[in-house]
Structures are given as C-alpha cells and as structure tokens.
Amino acid sequence: MPLTDVECKNATCPAEQKRIRLADGQGLYLEVAPNGSKRWFWKYYFNGKEKRLALGSYPETAPKAARLKRDEARLLQQSGTDPAQARTVAKLQRKAAAVNTFEAVARDFHQLKAPGWSEHYAARWLARLEKDVFPWIGKLPITDVKAPLLLATLRRVEARGVRELAHSLREACGQVFKHGATLGACEHNPAATLSSALRPVATKHMAAVLEPKAAGDLMRAILAYEGQPATRTALELSALIFQRPGNVRAMEWAWVDLDAGMLTIPAESMKRVKSAKVNGRPHFVPLAPRAVELLRDLHPLTGHGRFVFPSLLTGERCMSENTLRTALRRMGFDNDAMTPHGFRAMARTLMVERLNVHPDVIEAQLAHGKSGPLGMAYDRAEFMEQRRQMMNTWAEYLHRLAQGGEVLPFKAA
Template sequence: MPLTDLECKNAACPPELKRVRLADGQGLYLEVAPAGSKRWFWKYYFGGKEKRLALGSYPDTAPKAARLKRDEARLLQQAGSDPAQERIVAKLQRKAASVNTFEAVARDFHQLKASGWSDHYAERWLARLEKDVLPWIGKLPIVDVKAPLLLSTLRRVEGRGVKELAHSLREACGQVFKHGNSIGACEHNPAATLGGALKPVATKHMAAVLEPKAAGDLMRAIYGYEGQPSTRTALELSALIFQRPGNVRAMEWAWVDLDSAMLTIPADSMKRIKAGKINGRPHFVPLAPRAVELLKDLQPLTGHGRFVFPSLLTGERAMSDNTLRTALRRMGFDNDTMTPHGFRAMARTLMVERLNVHPDVIEAQLAHGKSGPLGMAYDRAEFMEQRRQMMDLWADYLQRLAQGAEIVPFKAA
C-alpha cells in the first residue's frame, strides 16, 4: 500500500539502526535516518545494474509529489535513458547557462582581446556594451539571445538617432557570439543576420578643401589669422605636415629636431594597436624650411615647456582638441567645409592630382601603413630623401596657392 502523509510524518529510525526504508510502491521508498531526516528514493535497473535516484526530502516533497517524480523518471528509463545520468546532464546544462550569460561571454572576450587593443579602444568597446546592451540581455544565457531579442536591443539605440552606434554594437555583439561559439557557450551568431535589419548609415568623410583655389583661400586665411600666435602656427603646421590632429596639438618639443629638420613622433603616440605602440617604430616627419621657420619663431613662446602647443589655460596640458576647429570657424570654414583632419585629405588629394607625387609615398607619410611595395620601402627611415623632397615640394606649392599663382599641374622633381 502507498504510504500516507501521516505514516511518513510518524516514521522513525531506532538509534541502533543505520536507516529504515519504508516502501511506497514500484521502487519508491522513504529512507529515515536515526537523526530524523527523511528522503525519497526510487530504485530502478539500467544496463543490468541496480541504481537509485534521489527524489527529495520529506516533508518538502509530499508522497504524491514523490510519486510524480518517480513516474517522470520511469518514462526516461522506458525511453532508453538513464534518469540519474540525465539529471547530471541537466544540472551541468543549468550551470553552464548560468555561467555562460551574454555578459559573462562578453567580458571574457574583452579580457582576452584588451591586451592587444589600444587602451582607448578597449575602454570604449566595453563601455558601449555596458550602457546599451548588457542592461537588456546581459543576464540571459547567451544561447537564449536570439535575433529578434538582439534586434530590439539595437533598435533602442537606433531610436535615439545614433544609427552608426547601433551598427557598431551589432559588430561588437557579433564578436561576442563568435567567441561564445569558440568556447562552446553557443552555436549561432544572430548578429550576423541583422545587417539588413538596421537603418543604413550614410558614410560621411571629414570635410576638407580639395580644390587649388579653395586651398589658396584657406592658406591666406591662416596667414591672416589674428588669434593666438600658437594657434595660427598650429594651423599652418597642420597644412604643412598633414599629420593627425591629435599628433599636431600634442606635439612635444622633445620630438622636434630643428637642426636636422625632423619631427619624430614616438610609436606610443601613434594611432596603432597596443603591440604597435609598444614594439613599433616611431613615425618620422621631415620638416620643410617653412615648418622649421615656424617652430623657431614659436620656440621663445612655448619652448620652455613640454608641449609645442600648450593649453591656453594651463601649460601642463596640450592644446584642446577643439581649438583648431574653433579657429577654422572664426575664419569662415565651418564643419561642412574644412576640419582639422581635413588637412590630411587636402594634402593627399592635391599632391596626387596636381603634383603627381606617388600615392604610396604620401600614404607612408600619412602613417597609413604599407599599401604596396613602394609603401613598404618608404615606411623605413633610411628612405627619407624621397619624403624630404615631397614635403619641400608641398610647402612650396602651398605658398604658390596662397599667392594666387596660376594653378596648373606639374611634375615633381
């Protein structure tokens, strides 16, 4: 006869015995220990061996609940599965799901890759996910994050009008899913299917002056700039050396060798991955006579400090990243016409189209890396002569443009 709740409640084990087992039926029994604990077990056979499966403790598990658990286990047995083994697998799967949340996999990927990224990129990558992705799907097992759920998360970002960020987050999530696949946390990458589900982003290049006449207007405006002398010098030097705005405004006097007319930007100050910053070569920028003249004139004003272009508020920091942009606006060049970064595009375009300078030489000077056999060669310090010729030619051309000379294409010497 099946056990009643009263029989289970009154069941006891004499102290001289290790345990007492009270049969309920079909292999189910209640095991009572001398200390008073009472546990349900089901005895069954699988693969010719006797086994038993724990089904809970009394009174938390009442007799009726214990029988239901026994019947569920019997169905597994009859289907050819070992109930005890199935329980172990289910437990492992639950544990894996709790550990392999989207957030856990994302942070594991970040920890794995951050050492090879620049500090700025590593910080921004994680910060973006922490703000716009993890609050919504971070606590879910990564296997439960399907395409519709990820899309709704990305559309929250898209709804704020930052379409480019939504696309960037999709790519970052794709990296997380690929990493999850590699460590066995998931099998699919739903981010890969969502490229067409987000609003397209129109690529907008940095505004730049690209025509000779407009470049001449720009140079004359710079020559006539009536603001701070260091700002005017930074503007003209930006045109002459066409380096990244961050490298111009953060330029240090220790990088400048006026005697040899050379600017040497340390590897750790360049736009590179972390390995390139640590192990890479510095970037060499030959200075045309006009650039040397500008720096010599500025040296009495700022040469006593660290930075060539120090902050106007405190000499302890470099010029603000907005100083040159504001100066361009004061001269009548808004963000749709010219930006500090636009000096690079202006130099590359006009030198290729008007001065017939080989693109690979310019790319090397722009620090864009090796774009071909010439780029590979010109990216080495011992090939400086070609760069010097190019920089001198460019400085002379800018002066001709500012003087309003007739602009016609001609070959580099």
C-alpha cells in the same frame, strides 16, 4: 499493488532499523527513515549495473507524480541514456548558465582584452555596455540571448537617435558572443545576423578643401591670418605635414630636429593599439624647407618650453583642440567647409589627383595601416627619401596655389 497516498502517509520505520522500503512497482519504491523522512527512488539497470535515481520527497512528491518521473527516466534508459548521468549533466548546465550570463562573459572578455587596448578605449567599451546592454540582458544566460532580444535592446539605443552607438554596441556584443563560443558558454553569435536590422548610419566625412583653387584660397587666408603667431604657424604647418590634429597641437620641441629636417613622433603619442604604443617604432615626418623655416621663426617665442604650440593660458599644456577650428572660422571656413582634420584629406586628394604621388607613400605619411608589400615597405625608415621628396613637392605645390598659380597637374622639377 501501487502504493496509495494513505499508505505513504501512515508508513513508519522502527527505530531499530536504518530504513524500510515500500515497493510501488516497476522499480519505484518509497524509502522511510526512523526520523520520519520519506523519499522516492527508482531502481534500474544500465549497462548491466544496478543503479538508483532519487525522485523527490513525500509528501511534496505524491505517488502519482513519482510514477510520472519514473516513466520519464525509463524513456531515457530505453533510448540508451543513463538517467542519473543525464541529471548530472543538466545540473552542471544549469550551474554553468548561472555563471555564464551575458554580463559575466562580457566582463571576462574585457578583462582579457583591456591590457592590449588603450585605457580610454577599454573604459569606453565597458561603460557603453554597462549603460545600454547589461540592464536589459546582462543577467540572462548568454544562451538565452537570441537575436530578437538583442535587437530589442539595441533599438532602445537607436530610438534615442544615436544610431552609430547602436551599431557600435552590436559589434561589441558580437565580440562577447564570439568569446562565449570559445569558452563553450554559447554556440551562436546572434549579433552577426543583425547587421542589416538596424537603421543605417549616414556617414559624414570631415569637411575638407579638395579643389586646387579652394586650397589656394585657404593658404592665402592662412598667410594673411592676423591672430596669434603660434596659431598661424600651426595652421600652415597642418597643411604642410598633414598629421593628425592632436599630434600637431601636442608637438614637442624634443621631437623636432631642425638641422635634419625631421619630426619624430614617439610611438606612445600615435593613434595605435596599446601594444604598438609600447613596442612600436616612432612615426617619422620629413619637414620641407618651408616647414623648417616656420619652426625656426617660432622657436624664439615658444622654444623655452616643452610644447611647440603651448596653450595661450598656460605653457604647461599644449594648444586647445578648438584653437585651430576657431581660427578657421575667423577666416571664413566653418565646419562645413574645413576642419583641422581636413588638412589630411586635402593633402591626400590633391597629391593623388594633381601630383601623381603613389597612394601608398601618402598613406605611410598619414600613418594609416597599409596593406600589400609596397605599403609595408614604404613604412620603413630606409624608404624615407621617397617621403622626403613627396613632402618637398607638396610644399612647393601649396606655395604655387597660394601665389595664385596654375591648378593643372603639377610636375616637380
């Protein structure tokens, strides 16, 4: 007969015995100890071996509840699963879920990748998640973060009007889920399904002069600039060498070889991943005769210091990032017409469309990542002659435009 609640309540174990067992039925029994503790167990056989499964304590687990637990375990046993082993697996899964929260996996990924990232990028990557993702889903097991929940988190950011950040966070979360999959913490990447669920970002390209006539107007304005000599030189040199604005304003005299007509930007000063900054080659920029002339004329003014274009306030720092932008405004070119970064787009567009220069050669000089054997070949130092010819041709073309010359496709002699 099944045990009644009264029988369970009144059951006692003599002090001289270790325990007594009161049978309930179908392998279920109540074990009573001399100290008064009472626990339910189910005895069963699996693969020919006798085993038992703890089902809870009395009175927290009443007889009826103990029988339900026994029946659930019997179903597992009949399906070919060891109930005790299934319980151990479930316990481990719960423990893993507590450790494998979204935030824990994200921080593990950051710790793994940060040594290869720039310090700025690594700090920004983590700070963005700490502000806009962790407060909402960070404490949840990563397996519980499904697409609707992640989308709701990203739309909080989108609602602030920062659509680009929402897309960046989706990509970062995708990295976390992929890392979680390699750890066995999750199986799916819900971020991958949300690429079209966020509002699109209206891409705004850097303003640039892209037509020959306008380029001629710009070059004449630069030549007539009446501000600081170093600023005027920086503007014309930006057009001649079309390097990133940060590399132009931070240029050091130690990088310049006027006799060889070469600017050598160290790898650590280039826009690269951290490993490439440490182990990569420097970026070589051939200087056309006009660029060499500009630097020779400037050397008596700034050559005593470290920077080619030092700060107007103190020579210990390089030129401010707003100096060239402000100068362009003074000349009548606002942010919608031309920016310091626009010299790169101007050079690439006009050289391809007007000078018939191969795009891969230009990309190498822009220090962009290139694909294909030709692009990779032109990034090697022994192909410098092609770059030097290109830079000379470009300088000659800018001179023609500044003089009001023809703007049809130009062929260097």
